[in-house]
Amino acid sequence: MRKKIVAGNWKMNTTVAEGVELAKGIVAKVNDISKGVSLIVAPPFTHLASVGEVLKGSPVALSAQDCADQPKGAFTGEVSAAMLKGVGCAYTILGHSERREYYGETSPKLVKKMAMAFENGLKVIYCVGEKLDQREMGNHFDVVSQQISEVLFDLTPEQMKNVVIAYEPVWAIGTGVTATSAQAQEIHAFIRETLRVHFGEKVAEETTILYGGSCKPSNAKELFACPDIDGGLIGGASLKADDFIAIAQAW
Ligand code: PEP
Numbered sequence: 001m002r003k004k005i006v007a008g009n010w011k012m013n014t015t016v017a018e019g020v021e022l023a024k025g026i027v028a029k030v031n032d033i034s035k036g037v038s039l040i041v042a043p044p045f046t047h048l049a050s051v052g053e054v055l056k057g058s059p060v061a062l063s064a065q066d067c068a069d070q071p072k073g074a075f076t077g078e079v080s081a082a083m084l085k086g087v088g089c090a091y092t093i094l095g096h097s098e099r100r101e102y103y104g105e106t107s108p109k110l111v112k113k114m115a116m117a118f119e120n121g122l123k124v125i126y127c128v129g130e131k132l133d134q135r136e137m138g139n140h141f142d143v144v145s146q147q148i149s150e151v152l153f154d155l156t157p158e159q160m161k162n163v164v165i166a167y168e169p170v171w172a173i174g175t176g177v178t179a180t181s182a183q184a185q186e187i188h189a190f191i192r193e194t195l196r197v198h199f200g201e202k203v204a205e206e207t208t209i210l211y212g213g214s215c216k217p218s219n220a221k222e223l224f225a226c227p228d229i230d231g232g233l234i235g236g237a238s239l240k241a242d243d244f245i246a247i248a249q250a251w
Contacts, residue, residue: 003208004224005164005231006248007040007125008238009065009093010047019047023054025241030058033248037231040125041238042093045079052088063091063125066099069112071119081113081120092117093125093233095151097170107150114151123162125233126151127212128191132171140169141190148194157203164208165191166233172213174235181222181229184211188228217243220250 014022023041030039042063043051052062068078084092094113099105110126117124128147130140144167152163167187172179179187188209196204211223212233223229237243 001036002206002230003164004037004251005040005208005210006037006244007063007091007164007166007210007231007233008042008244009096009212009233009235010041010043010238011065011098011235012044013239014043014047016047016050019043020050020054022239022241023051023060026060026244027054027058029241029245030060032245034251037248037251039244039248040091042091042125048084048087048089055088061090062088063093064089064122065093065096067092067094067113067117067122069109069116071116081116081122085120085122089122091123091125091164093127093166095127095147097127097129097168097173101170107147110151111154114155118159118162123164125164125166125210127166127168127233129168129170129173129213135169135171140187144187144191145194148191149198153198157199160195160199160203160207164210166210166212167191168212168233174214176214178214178219178223179211181226184223185226185228188226192228215247217246217250220247224250
């Protein structure tokens with residue numbers, strides 16, 4: 001059985017105090033979700049230590065939103081994978097479309113970041129997804145296939161155990177427009193088939209593939225009912241504990 005995951009990407013939202021309150025709200029309700037569902041929260045770097053304290057002893061895992069592509073040294077403003085591990089992160093998100101778009105993240109850079117994450121014992125939530133014009137031109141399969149092959153194909157099956165893929169169509173992120181469950185299932189199945197062809201049946205069947213893009217309590221049930229959708233990476237709706245928990249109750 002693949003792991004079912006609901007992960008909250010807080011992006012650049014909340015003060016530390018607000019983040020701590022949000023985390024407390026999530027921890028308080030974590031028993032309301034079924035045992036087979038794992039929760040992850042990804043607050044900003046500045047919040048990791050304080051939010052990590054709140055999560056201690058709970059089943060909610062801590063994630064960063066990014067990590068540096070270098071181990072340490074003169075890289076002003078960067079945060080290394082070792083630092084993230086040291087503060088209690090189990091995961092880091094990599095390749096979010098906002099980082100690809102606004103901070104020039106390319107596949108070679110993401111390969112290095114992923115290596116840093118693995119060297120330091122972090123699991124990775126690797127984001128892929130096409131822009132609106134790419135979907136309109138029918139190129140979404142090629143785009144996603146390239147994002148997967150360029151960054152994941154040199155990993156070993158053992159390393160793939162530490163990768164969660166998040167399919168997030170850029171046109172659905174923060175827009176209120178969600179991919180239909182049929183659109184999402186179609187591309188999730190394609191991603192799984194891509195893994196099957198390259199890595200084989202076991203990796204394909206065991207890799208958790210999340211959907212992200214305006215996922216909320218009202219649409220999570222339909223999305224998560226699809227056979228190849230194993231949960232969600234949630235932006236806006238992860239900023240309210242009740243909504244985040246309601247999404248995790250969608251199975
Ligand atoms: C995201 O950015 O990872 C995301 C899914 O955002 P939203 O849920 O707000 O569309």
